[in-house]
Amino acid sequence: MSKKYIVLDRDGVINVDLFDYVLKNEDFQFENGSLEAILKLYENDYEIIIATNQKCINLNLITADGIKQINDFWIGKVKEKGGDVLHVGVCPHRDEEKCDCRKPKTGLLIAAEKKLNITLEGCYFIGDKLSDLECAIAHGCKPILVKTGYGTRTYESTFPEESLVFENLKSAVDWIVS
């Protein structure tokens, strides 16, 4: 059986969006049911790819290694429960740097594909911001909007009509694996 891949945004999807930067482990709080959702994906043979914009790195609020430590912290919680995350893609850039990886640009997905020798075309991509949905569509992924984090605001604004909408990661995953 060929592997299934799914792309997840982090802040506002997996963890509670503080509407500020997550700069230490204590700032990372799983959204309601999100840890269970990640485990459910894993148990259903989904390989999980994270694509996250973290301009706090190039704003010098935290180092790239500091961000890695926070990701190691929460992925450690996933591993404690028997799950795993295959790949974490982080864009450290500020908007003005005009990089190719800050979502809605698709560089994080392209880098993951090259590193893992896979394709993410046709995969679900779950996010809470318009930039996630636009990134998904630009890369040929299936966009899913969750109403956690910025999701309610995104939902109340204009967003791509082909997006599927769910209350949170848990309900999105329940639907995906059903």
Ligand SMILES: [Mg+2]
């Ligand atoms: Mg987000």
Ligand SMILES: [Zn+2]
């Ligand atoms: Zn970037």
